[in-house]
Amino acid sequence: MDEITTRHNEKMRRIKAARDEMMKTKTEEKGLIMVHTGAGKGKSSAGFGMIMRCIAHGMPCAVVQFIKGNWETGEKTFLRERFSEECRFFVSGEGFTWETQDRERDVAAAQNGWKIAQEQILDPEIQFVLLDEINIALRYDYLDIDEVVDFLLTQKPRMTHVCLTGRNAKPELIEAADLVTEMTLLKHPFRDGVKAQKGVEF
């Protein structure tokens, strides 16, 4: 072995030892409140990546999509057509807010979505619930943030994971969450006239 290799292997051994030691302290299992926010991409995609993992592990799960209603997304087709047993899929709204332009209808749709979300979270069968784009409904006060946070903190079964996505997550939600990731946009092709493309954005 040359010197670079020897040094590298030694460094990796030290990293592994430190990591093994650290992992010994990570023993708790509990359902997490997760938030994906920020102006970057990947908030919903990462939620659906976790849904894929849940299906793989045989963990019954549910999706409630807020706002995005009549938009035909790949994830909706995929989950409804192929995994309706493993993953329940609900849509609260009737299209993006700027498509419907009717606040009363949007409020009613969001409230309906939240009612379904509560049922799914409380259902002892369900181990993971994705509340996709709920932050948009919270931002416009279609849903009451205090009610949502209170429900998550006091009613969510201990082992159930809930993932809430959408930009502009409210501070109250970030405060209540166990795990928060901000997706930050460093570069986006929309700026250069590239349109939303299937497989990538929907």
Added chain:
Amino acid sequence: MDEITTRHNEKMRRIKAARDEMMKTKTEEKGLIMVHTGAGKGKSSAGFGMIMRCIAHGMPCAVVQFIKGNWETGEKTFLRERFSEECRFFVSGEGFTWETQDRERDVAAAQNGWKIAQEQILDPEIQFVLLDEINIALRYDYLDIDEVVDFLLTQKPRMTHVCLTGRNAKPELIEAADLVTEMTLLKHPFRDGVKAQKGVEF
């Protein structure tokens, strides 16, 4: 309609008009070089969320996982067992670097992964390629960044999407990419002794 609703609807109409105008300029379709980096969660999950969309749209796709080898992930099980026709799945390495502790073997594994990656990207059948955790291999110089960037910029078929994940993306890759998202950690339950859990982390 009350005043809040009227004002809200008017505001939403203006947003929609501005958005419609903006979307008219977004006409180009092209294969994107996408990067998910940062210390936050969701880099790989968002990649697998896009793989789900590709399968839904009937777009043949491929995954090459770098570094993570003998780790039994949900995504690997899911895609190999259920979607081997729709998505080709390759693993370059034999476990995390800190598990193998052998630089020469890690280099060989990464080089092998990159060879497979190039074949998949060049394959006219394949429309989307996920190079999961390749940034780790680039960071440790198991792969040459100039070679990878040069290949992506000059050899990638115009309509093929490639998504590269992993923390510490090199500046050369960020420069070459069309779309870069940084996943930033705002809060993580590891800090409170919670371990990696199925469905969430793997």
